[in-house]
Amino acid sequence: xxxxxxxxxxxxxxxxxxxxxxxxxxxxxxxxxxxxxxxxxxxxxxxxxxxxxxxxxxxxxxxxxxxxxxxxxxxxxxxxxxxxxxxxxxxxxxxxxxxxxxxxxxxxxxxxxxxxxxxxxxxxxxxxxxxxxxxxxxxxxxxxxxxxxxxxxxxxxxxxxxxxxxxxxxxxxxxxxxxxxxxxxxxxxxxxxxxxxxxxxxxxxxxxxxxxxxxxxxxxxxxxxxxxxxxxxxxxxxxxxxxxxxxxxxxxxxxxxxxxxx
Amino acid sequence: xxxxxxxxxxxxxxxxxxxxxxxxxxxxxxxxxxxxxxxxxxxxxxxxxxxxxxxxxxxxxxxxxxxxxxxxxxxxxxxxxxxxxxxxxxxxxxxxxxxxxxxxxxxxxxxxxxxxxxxxxxxxxxxxxxxxxxxxxxxxxxxxxxxxxxxxxxxxxxxxxxxxxxxxxxxxxxxxxxxxxxxxxxxxxxxxxxxxxxxxxxxxxxxxxxxxxxxxxxxxxxxxxxxxxxxxxxxxxxxxxxxxxxxxxxxxxxxxxxxxxxxxxxxxxxxxxxxxxxxxxxxxxxxxxxx
Numbered sequence: 001x002x003x004x005x006x007x008x009x010x011x012x013x014x015x016x017x018x019x020x021x022x023x024x025x026x027x028x029x030x031x032x033x034x035x036x037x038x039x040x041x042x043x044x045x046x047x048x049x050x051x052x053x054x055x056x057x058x059x060x061x062x063x064x065x066x067x068x069x070x071x072x073x074x075x076x077x078x079x080x081x082x083x084x085x086x087x088x089x090x091x092x093x094x095x096x097x098x099x100x101x102x103x104x105x106x107x108x109x110x111x112x113x114x115x116x117x118x119x120x121x122x123x124x125x126x127x128x129x130x131x132x133x134x135x136x137x138x139x140x141x142x143x144x145x146x147x148x149x150x151x152x153x154x155x156x157x158x159x160x161x162x163x164x165x166x167x168x169x170x171x172x173x174x175x176x177x178x179x180x181x182x183x184x185x186x187x188x189x190x191x192x193x194x195x196x197x198x199x200x201x202x203x204x205x206x207x208x209x210x211x212x213x214x215x216x217x218x219x220x221x222x223x224x225x226x227x228x229x230x231x232x233x234x235x236x237x238x239x240x241x242x243x244x245x246x247x248x249x250x251x252x253x254x255x256x257x258x259x260x261x262x
Numbered sequence: 263x264x265x266x267x268x269x270x271x272x273x274x275x276x277x278x279x280x281x282x283x284x285x286x287x288x289x290x291x292x293x294x295x296x297x298x299x300x301x302x303x304x305x306x307x308x309x310x311x312x313x314x315x316x317x318x319x320x321x322x323x324x325x326x327x328x329x330x331x332x333x334x335x336x337x338x339x340x341x342x343x344x345x346x347x348x349x350x351x352x353x354x355x356x357x358x359x360x361x362x363x364x365x366x367x368x369x370x371x372x373x374x375x376x377x378x379x380x381x382x383x384x385x386x387x388x389x390x391x392x393x394x395x396x397x398x399x400x401x402x403x404x405x406x407x408x409x410x411x412x413x414x415x416x417x418x419x420x421x422x423x424x425x426x427x428x429x430x431x432x433x434x435x436x437x438x439x440x441x442x443x444x445x446x447x448x449x450x451x452x453x454x455x456x457x458x459x460x461x462x463x464x465x466x467x468x469x470x471x472x473x474x475x476x477x478x479x480x481x482x483x484x485x486x487x488x489x490x491x492x493x494x495x496x497x498x499x500x501x502x503x504x505x506x507x508x509x510x511x512x513x514x515x516x517x518x519x520x521x522x523x524x525x526x527x528x529x530x531x532x533x534x535x536x537x538x539x540x541x542x543x544x545x546x547x548x549x550x551x552x553x
Binding site: 117 | 302343
C-alpha cells in the first residue's frame with residue numbers, strides 16, 4: 001500500500017470512528033482505484049468545474065467516504081470539513097450530493113444509476129467531438145441491478161470508447177447474487193475487458209492510461225478485497241459492512257494499516 | 263400530436279444544436295427526416311427506458327438538451343426512480359415526451375393504459391408536468407419550456423381536442439365564468455368531451471394544460487363554488503385539492519384496471535367519460551347543489 005492510499009484509509013477510519021457512519025470495507029476496496037483514476041484523469045482541484053476535465057462517477061455511492069477523503073487529499077477541500085460526515089447539516093452525507101461537494105459530478109446512492117448517467121456524458125462528449133473521458137466505478141453487488149446491464153448494452157452499441165467502467169469485484173455479494181465470471185460477461189456485452197489487481201496503483205494506472213484502440217467501451221475488472229489494508233476486516237467483512245470500530249478495534253485497525261504500508 | 267412534435271423539434275433543432283433525441287424504439291420512422299438532417303443528434307437507444315432517462319441526465323450534465331421519448335407507462339412508471347434521482351435530485355434538466363396518453367392504446371389493454379403519470383411525476387421536486395390538449399398547446403408550451411434547465415414532462419395524445427386556446431405555461435384557461443354554483447375543471451384532450459357535455463349547463467369551466475405548477479390563483483377564483491374535476495387520469499384532482507378548503511368531487515378513473523380493449527371512445531364510455539355520461543353526472547351534481 002502506498003503512502004497516499006494509507007493516508008486515505010487512515011482518514012476513513014478516523015472519520016468513520018468519530019461519526020459512527022461509513023461502509024468501511026467497501027470504502028477500503030476502492031482506495032487504489034480512486035488513486036489511479038485521479039492519477040490519470042485531467043482534473044484541477046482548484047477549479048473543479050474546469051470545462052476540459054475528465055469525469056469520474058462513483059456509482060457505488062455507499063463508498064462516498066473514500067471518495068471524500070481522496071478528494072480532500074488531492075486538494076479539493078480541507079479534510080477537516082469531512083469530519084462532520086453524516087451529521088444533520090453536513091455537506092458530506094453518507095451518499096454524496098453533487099451540489100454540496102466539489103469534485104462530485106453526480107449524486108448517487110441508489111444502485112445502478114451512475115453508469116447510465118456516465119453513458120450519457122460519454123455520448124455528449126462524442127457529439128461535441130471532445131476528447132474528454134468518463135470513468136465510472138460500479139460494484140459487483142451493484143451489478144445485480146438490471147439497469148447496469150442495460151447501460152452496458154447501450155454503451156457498447158454506441159461504441160463509446162471514451163467510457164471506462166471499473167468493476168470493483170470485491171466479492172461483496174457471496175451471500176446473495178454473486179455475479180460469476182464478470183470478465184466473460186462484460187466481454188459478451190461488447191466491452192474491451194482487462195483484469196487488474198485492484199490494489200496495485202501502478203497496474204491500474206497502466207491500464208487506465210492506455211488510449212482506446214478499437215471503438216469499444218472499456219471495462220476494467222479490478223480484483224479487490226473488502227476491507228483491504230486491515231486483515232481483521234478482510235477476514236470478516238460481512239460483520240464490518242456497516243459497523244464502526246470501538247476504541248480498541250480502532251487502535252488495532254490503525255496498526256494493521258501501518259503494517260500493510262510500504 | 264406526434265407529427266406536430268416532430269415539426270416543432272425539426273424547427274428548434276435547426277436553431278439549437280444542444281437538442282438531442284433519445285428514443286425508445288417508438289416514433290422512429292416518423293422521425294426519419296430528423297435523423298437524416300441531424301444524424302449525430304438522434305439516437306434510438308433501444309427498449310430500455312431506465313437507460314434512456316439516465317443517459318438523458320448525463321447528456322444534460324454535459325450541456326445538451328435531451329428529449330426522451332417513448333410510450334407513457336414504460337418511461338414514467340418503470341423509470342420513476344431514474345426520473346427522481348438522475349434528473350430531479352441531480353438538478354439535471356431534460357424533456358420527457360410520451361405517447362399513449364390514458365387510453366390512446368385502448369386495444370392493447372391495461373399494460374398500455376396510462377393514467378398515473380401526471381399524479382406521480384407531479385410529486386417530484388423541481389418537475390414540471392404538462393398535458394397539452396391540442397397540437398398548438400404542445401408547440402407553444404414545448405418552445406416555452408424545453409430549454410429551461412428543469413426536468414419537464416410532456417404527455418402527448420393521438421386524440422387532441424380542437425379548441426383553440428392561447429396557452430401560457432402555468433396558467434389555467436377559464437373557458438366559461440357564468441357565475442354558476444358549480445365549476446367543472448378538466449385537463450388535456452378530454453376537454454372535447456367535457457365541452458360537449460356541459461355546453462348548455464349552468465356551470466363554470468376551467469381548463470388546465472399545466473398540471474405542475476398548478477394555477478392556484480385561477481382555482482381560488484372559484485373556491486366558493488362546488489368544483490367537479492372531470493379527468494381521464496389521476497393528478498389533476500390532487501393538484502387542485504392542494505389549494506385547500508375546497509368543496510370538490512371527482513368524476514374520472516375508477517380504482518380498478520380497465521380490463522377491456524377496443525378504441526378510445528369504448529374505454530371512455532365504460533368508465534363514464536363519454537359526453538353523455540359526463541353530462542349525466544354533472545346534471546345530478548347541479549340538481550344536488552340546488553337542493
